[in-house]
């Protein structure tokens with residue numbers, strides 16, 4: 188097995204090359220884009236598909252307590268989106284492969300508390316990858 192495939196569940200510790208960066212409290216559509224998911228590692232095994240694809244991840248901090256929608260709409264490949272607690276990365280808060288009949292992923296989380304840090308993971312479905320991975324975060 189690729190050593191990069193092992194999950195890291197240490198408190199708040201994410202080391203792998205697939206960690207793109209800290210978005211702080213930013214919102215936007217997109218809030219981030221990433222061009223080279225085809226060269227990242229397979230660090231995370233997302234729970235709503237087989238999880239064996241390469242992935243990227245972002246850290247994001249809830250700017251205000253409330254409900255937020257996360258999506259990968261307008262990415263140019265079939266994505267899977269998963270959100271975990273950064274302080275306990277084995278805790279999965281949400282996961283979506285296809286939003287309805289769309290290949291992009293979308294999930295809404297309500298009751299997010301200001302200041303909580305999330306780990307947002309985007310991976311390709313079943314080995315797919317593209318050169319335009321988009322992450323959108325909007326407040327509801």
Ligand SMILES: [Ca+2]
Nearest residue numbers: 231238240242
């Ligand atoms: Ca993966």
Ligand SMILES: [Ca+2]
Nearest residue numbers: 266284285290
């Ligand atoms: Ca999908």
